Amino acid sequence: MEKFNNAKLLSILVMIFILVGFMPTICKAEEKAEENNSITMNVSYGIDGKFKGSMAIPVNVEVENKGEDIEGQVEVRVPTNSYNTYDAFVSEVKLASKEKRTVTIPINLPEDCSKMSVVFTKGKNILKENKITVSSGRVNENDLFMAILTDDFNGINIKDLNFADLNNKNRKGEINKTVNVPLNLDSLSKGSKNISQLDVIVINNYNISNLQKEQYENLSTWINNGGTLIIGSGENASKTIGSIDKEFLDVNYKGTKDVNGYTLANLSLKDSSIKLQQGENPLIYLLNKGKGKVYIGAFDLGNKNIASKDNVMNTWKESLGNDFINKNNIRNRYGNGNNVPHQMDQLSNDVPVKEDFKMGVLISIFICYALIAGIIVYLIMKKLNKREWLWGVVPAIAIGFSLVLYLLGGSTRIQDLVLNQVNIIITDESGTSTTSGYVGIGSKYKDDLIVKEPNGASIQAYYSNNDNYNGRNKDANALTKLGTKTVYRENNSYYEFKGLSALQMKKFEISGHKEIVPKIEANLNYNSQKLVGKVKNTFGYDIKNLLVVSSNSVWDLGEIKSGEEKQTEVDTCASSGLNQYASNISKNYRDYKNSNDKKQNKEEFKDVLRMSSLLRGIEQSQLSKKSTYLVAITNIPVDYGFDFGEKSISKYDTTAIIQEINIDFTDTEGNLSYPLGYFKGEVAQADQNMDIDTQNNVVHGSGDMVLDYLVGNEINLLDLKVGYTENQNQKKSGLKGTVYIFNYEKNDYEAINYIVNGESLKNPNQYIKDGKVTVKLQGNDEEGIGSPQITVKGRAK
Incomplete structure (x- = not known):
């Protein structure tokens, strides 16, 4: 009986296996390529085939539907550092029958990757796929990338600038050449990311009334993020300046006038300065806007009579060249390849601790x-x-x-999500504010995360050095797992992350957000190394630390409560700029940690390292265009408008407000007296081996370097000294060489005694002409040496 039961059981099992073998196999289908002949797809990349860097490279996908109406997605897949994993950049597309449409998708393509896959999908099915190799079109980082919006591309003289002379006398950096591409309205319509790679945009002989609101917004965001816009006028001023949106640029056009055979526009531009003029006629205006600049030529940029003149072309060359080199130098300081200061990256990644559990x-x-x-x-x-x-x-x-x-x-304890925000709010003298945000977002649990772009702002994900793409899988055929999904919907985007580890922070740079903050009321006077006056906190929030920065001088006004008016009289902080001040407070914190008296000073040193990193990031970014400004460190919350649905949020804000101010530099005798380092030296000429570090105020190398100090024409000099600011981070200060100052009466250089505070020069007005003081130094040592600074005392004319 037992044998029968065993044999019966074995037979049943064999029959089951046989039946299973004949049954159709059912499996969960992954995305499957089902070529649809009714869909055709052509792919190009860059702006007119050119692109720069690795962030936000525009990929242009022309899709044509020859079949029935269809709703799908165009998706660009780029390999990541994880095996078989890709990042997807997606745009949703609705195509009617017989319709052809071009979508532009900005992607991040790291330096060591040249392969990408472009697919058209419907649901989980791939209807069309193109494999793309990026083989040409990359613009060198030292090339000035310029796009031109005009009805006459070949007539623009500014596109042929030669920077060889500038490179020979300026050792701060180099420009290889200018790479020019035509610009069309479509590029301005599809978000500021698609033009973010451009260094310069030129608009000339073009009807600006064609621009719509979204195009103005994208252009404005691009400028605020560091772009340079040039607008020509002259005989075509009615098409350009005369048609421009006043909210975008507050310029008043008053017709034209003829001067020496060419046409100039009569312009009035609010908050601008004159970069070049001929007699009483302004030729080029300059307006600082956010991190970027706007130049307006009072003439048409295609006018041979004016545009070919040496002084005009030299002004363009020096202005654009120096702007470009300075921007590159700032980016190179970041050292992380994503155009985000290291300190901001670190702050947005590290969640501040509110309370220590004892x-x-x-x-x-x-x-x-x-x-x-x-x-x-x-x-x-x-x-x-x-x-x-x-x-x-x-x-x-x-x-x-x-x-x-x-x-x-x-x-x-934290909530479902952590929103860690570092906010930089810059307020100019007119009260207009611009905001830059660096935000880290993470989940409390291992979870998916969707980050939607807020209304009225633009966000760009960025990566740390720890997220580098070393060891990238370059085989586009082996990409099966989705990492980050970036979806562009109309003029907004959102990021979708799958299976994030708990508190793995995803970081974003935010631009275009408008934040209104009241101005600090300040009435300050500089006299005999002291800053005296009144300051009132009008923010509605406490100021943890208020600094007054004037080039290399930093005054610490301390904490000011909300609504408090503080009488201040402080000596100059012993530093060589904001970076050195930040180093000093970090050193003080380390001394405190190593001491035995921690309870007494605990509040004084709370969050001091966070403040130090924030100040370093501000200095590194060179956010202020003025030599004198306030920096207020606060916890003012900023609402960028993120929407995370039902999830609860733990939100942290570290906010710095930078406000331009005017300090009265009149002493008790009625003289104008400016501290050492107030006037910054611009490198006019330098030998190959000479280099100046403006962040730490030191000069390296052997050879000659010439520095120009623009004091201005509004002062009659009573005293002039040349010295240097001591830097505690350097092993030694001073110059192992010789320092000279140019005597305009003798038309020659004179050697001077180079000591820390400088020595008064006899007959100081012999050393200034057209508001400029020129100093030459000869270095013969590779070690760091003090960068020459000047201090000036005089009477206003």
Whole structure:
């Protein structure tokens, strides 16, 4: 009987396996390529085939539907550093029958990657796929990338600038050449990311009234992020300046006039300066806007009579060349390849701790629990002869202590999402503010994360050095797993991350956000190394630390409560600029940590390292266009408008407000007196081996370097000194060489005694002409040497 049962069971199992073998196999289908002949797709990349860097490279995909109406997605897939993993950049597309459409998708293509896959999908099915190799079109980082919006591309003289002369006398950096491409309205319509690679945009002989609101917004965002816009006028001023949106550029056009055979526009531009003029006629205006600049030529940029003149072309060459070199130098300082300062990257990644959970309290609670649950309760139950109740009393006590721990840990607990924001708000003299944000977003749990672009702002994901693409899988055929999905919908975008580890911060740079903050009321006077006056905090939030920065001088006004008006009289901080000040407070914190007196100074040093990193990032970015400005460190919250649905958020704000101010530099005798380092030296000429570090105010190398200091024509000099600012980070200060100053009466250089504070020069007006003081230094040592600074005293004309 047992054998029969075993044989019967074995037969049944064999029959089951046979039936399973004949049954159709069912499996979960992955994305599957099903070529659809009704869909055709052509792919190009860049702006007119050119692109620069690795971020936001525009990929242009022309899709044609020869079949029935279809809703799908165009998706560009780029390999990541993880095996078989790709990042997807997606645009949703609705195509009617017989319709052809071009979509532009900005992607991030790291330096070591040249392969990408472009697919058209419907649901999980791939209807069309193109494999693309990026083989040409990359613009060198030292090439000035210029796009021109005009009806006469070949007539623009500015596109043929030759920077060889500038490179020979300027060792701050080099420009290889100018790479020019035509620009069309479509590029301006599809978001500021698609033009973010451009260094310069030129608009000339073009009807600007064709621009729509979204195109103005994209152009404005691009400028605020560091772009340079040039607009020509002259005989075509009615098409350009006369048609421009006043909200975009507050310029008043008053017709034209003829001067020496060419036409100039009569212009009035609010908050602008004159970069070049001929007699009483302004030729080029300059307006600072956010991190970028706007130049307006009072003439048509295709006018041979004016545009070919040496002084005009030299002005364009020096202005654009220096702007480009300075921007490259700032980016090179970041050292992380994503155009984000290292300090901002670090701050947005590290969540600030509000409250430290005291370990002593935790130990005390556990001791109390052990005593109560293990001894006291036992003795009480024993005395009452109710020891059998311990099975219920001990768990109840444990629950009670757990509740106490839960409540005590409330200050350190985070919600579903962490929103860690570093905000930089820059306010100019007119009260207009621009905001730059660096935001880290992470989930409390291992989870998917969707980050939508807020209305009225643009976000760009960026990566740390830890996220580099080394070891990238370059085989586009092996990409099966999705990493980050970036979806562009109309003029907005959102990022979708899959299976993030807990508190793995995803970081974004935010631009275009408008934040209105009141101006700090300040009435300050500089006299005999002291800053005296009144400051009132009008923010509605406490200022943790208020600094006044004037080139290399930093005055620390300390904490100012909300609504408080503070009378101040402070000496100059012993630093060589904001970077050195940040180094000093970090050193003070380290000294405090190594001391035994930590309780007394705890509040003074709270978040001091975070403030130090923020100040370094501000200095590194060179955010202020003025030599004198306020920096207020606060916790003012900024609402960028992120929407995370039902998820709760733990939000942290570290905010710096930079405000341009005017300090009265008149001393008690009625003289104008400017501190050492107020006037910054611009490199006019330098030998091959000479280099100046403006961040730390030192010069390296052997050879000659000439520096120009623009003091201005509004002062009659009474005293002039040339010295240097001591830098505590350098092993030695001073110059192992010779320093000279140019004597305009003798038309020759004179050697001077180069000491820290400088020595007064006799007959100081011999050393200034057209508001300029020129200093030459000869270095003969490779070690760092003090960068020459000047201090000026005089009477206003």
